[in-house]
Amino acid sequence: NAGVTQTPKFQVLKTGQSMTLQCAQDMNHNSMYWYRQDPGMGLRLIYYSASEGTTDKGEVPNGYNVSRLNKREFSLRLESAAPSQTSVYFCASSIRQGAGETQYFGPGTRLLVL
């Protein structure tokens, strides 16, 4: 049981290049999320998928697209990378437990856009 996995761990892009960040979970969770974390800004939600087949915008969706490929996989795409997208990206998945819902995070992808 690997939990939430992300690839790649680290990536350097030039401005204007595109890339896809991959995320997979093996916990049979319905909901999945993409966050970015910047110094002094905390965790900000980019997109989320409440269930397979649905996606919704979070707080900072501009410049990103997502695909919920199946129940396990949720990818994040940068079509034309910008230096402002330099960040650490975390994928998470969640399940309802009792009165609440617990999110489990992947190890993160460090992205540097030059």
Added chain:
Amino acid sequence: QKEVEQNSGPLSVPEGAIASLNCTYSDRVSQSFFWYRQYSGKSPELIMSIYSNGDKEDGRFTAQLNKASQYVSLLIRDSQPSDSATYLCAVKEDSGYSTLTFGKGTMLLVSP
């Protein structure tokens, strides 16, 4: 716009002391509250959740919730150097489907 406020710190405490971390939130419909710990260079991990007013204890950790004051706190008893990390407060509505709103985190430093 929901807001979750935390003192950025660092909060410095000696080993063995009680560390007190505080969080306030703006949205009165928030119903679920979470504390995550994040070590430098690592991903957040859940340490406590609390849904009702009052205290909830789990080992050395106690979460305290006061919905009237829109305030949630985390107490760490007998602090250890291994507790040195950033602690993130997160809140969630329970009306329909909603997402977590995170605070920016408080850095805790426990000195030996």
